[in-house]
Amino acid sequence: MPEVEASFYEKMEEQRVKCELCPHHCMLKEGQSGLCRVRVNKGGKLFTLNYGQVASLALDPIEKKPLYHFFPGSMILSAGTFGCNFFCPYCQNYSLAQEKPPTRDISPELLTEVARQSVDDGSIGFAFTYNEPTIWYEYVRDAAFMLKEAGLKSVLVTNGYIEKDPLEELLPLVDAMNIDVKAFNDDFYRKHCKGRLEAVKATVERAVGMTHVEITTLLIPGENDEPAEIKALARWLAGLNPQIPLHLSRYHPAFKFSREATPAATLERAREIAREELDFVYMGNLQQEENNTCCRACGELLIKRNIYQVENRGLREGKCKACGSSIAYIIC
Numbered sequence: 001m002p003e004v005e006a007s008f009y010e011k012m013e014e015q016r017v018k019c020e021l022c023p024h025h026c027m028l029k030e031g032q033s034g035l036c037r038v039r040v041n042k043g044g045k046l047f048t049l050n051y052g053q054v055a056s057l058a059l060d061p062i063e064k065k066p067l068y069h070f071f072p073g074s075m076i077l078s079a080g081t082f083g084c085n086f087f088c089p090y091c092q093n094y095s096l097a098q099e100k101p102p103t104r105d106i107s108p109e110l111l112t113e114v115a116r117q118s119v120d121d122g123s124i125g126f127a128f129t130y131n132e133p134t135i136w137y138e139y140v141r142d143a144a145f146m147l148k149e150a151g152l153k154s155v156l157v158t159n160g161y162i163e164k165d166p167l168e169e170l171l172p173l174v175d176a177m178n179i180d181v182k183a184f185n186d187d188f189y190r191k192h193c194k195g196r197l198e199a200v201k202a203t204v205e206r207a208v209g210m211t212h213v214e215i216t217t218l219l220i221p222g223e224n225d226e227p228a229e230i231k232a233l234a235r236w237l238a239g240l241n242p243q244i245p246l247h248l249s250r251y252h253p254a255f256k257f258s259r260e261a262t263p264a265a266t267l268e269r270a271r272e273i274a275r276e277e278l279d280f281v282y283m284g285n286l287q288q289e290e291n292n293t294c295c296r297a298c299g300e301l302l303i304k305r306n307i308y309q310v311e312n313r314g315l316r317e318g319k320c321k322a323c324g325s326s327i328a329y330i331i332c
């Protein structure tokens with residue numbers, strides 16, 4: 001597929017360009033690539049190198065994104081490319097994010113056709129995931145537009161490090177997002193991700209109310225698991241909407257981090273703290289029996305989950321069967 005001229009950049013003097021897709025605002029001379037490695041200045045214009053370059057494609061349970069309140073129990077076709085605008089040393093998908101894996105050319109038209117065919121296998125649409133979706137922004141935007149025209153859902157699993165204008169152009173095309181809030185302290189973002197917390201918070205605040213949003217925080221021992229930090233994260237989310245689901249995920253050693261996995265007790269303690277502020281808090285990457293959703297009004301079991309096995313036990317037409325309460329933040 002030919003290289004595609006990027007959106008959201010400014011031409012500067014002496015053939016330099018300034019990328020305005022994400023808050024890094026890379027200033028690039030002729031021939032230079034951005035921090036994400038997938039946007040390059042050629043002849044004073046910014047080009048994207050990974051338009052339609054699919055490095056990984058699979059049919060996944062929607063719970064794997066994780067999205068627990070968006071068509072629970074359904075499947076979704078999922079793809080990623082290569083490159084990232086963060087540099088997390090514990091990245092679980094570093095072979096896509098920080099290396100250059102083999103890819104296949106898949107146009108937005110072909111992707112939409114494949115997504116349409118996957119409906120027969122229980123898929124509701126397409127998830128842009130595995131690596132950071134905003135760094136193949138133009139492709140995601142074009143494909144999401146076609147998916148919408150075809151009546152299919154589009155999902156982003158993102159680090160939220162994107163500027164306001166590109167985000168606001170994309171949001172009307174996106175049906176759900178899982179946004180990683182990697183920590184609720186800016187030191188963590190600066191030290192490990194080479195990003196800033198405030199920019200991620202701004203993305204969450206813009207997305208809530210425009211699309212379905214769930215949040216994931218990977219808890220890493222000694223880095224972002226202090227009770228006061230969990231409390232502050234949950235309180236901020238509750239101020240946006242206490243029904244936003246928060247997924248507290250277990251860290252496992254990966255890439256450059258070799259410290260031990262997060263103890264289950266740390267996750268359980270964090271869940272209890274977050275539950276003081278939020279209605280729905282789940283634990284991820286833990287071989288536990290249950291991660292159920294219960295009615296916040298009467299306690300009735302609504303959705304029973306065992307890893308990726310999902311059963312609707314108590315929801316009918318968006319209401320609790322037992323007490324009739326509306327469960328506004330579950331889309332079925």
Ligand code: SF4
Nearest residue numbers: 019022025026034036
């Ligand atoms: S998208 Fe890439 S090139 Fe653009 S500002 Fe971000 S890291 Fe730099």
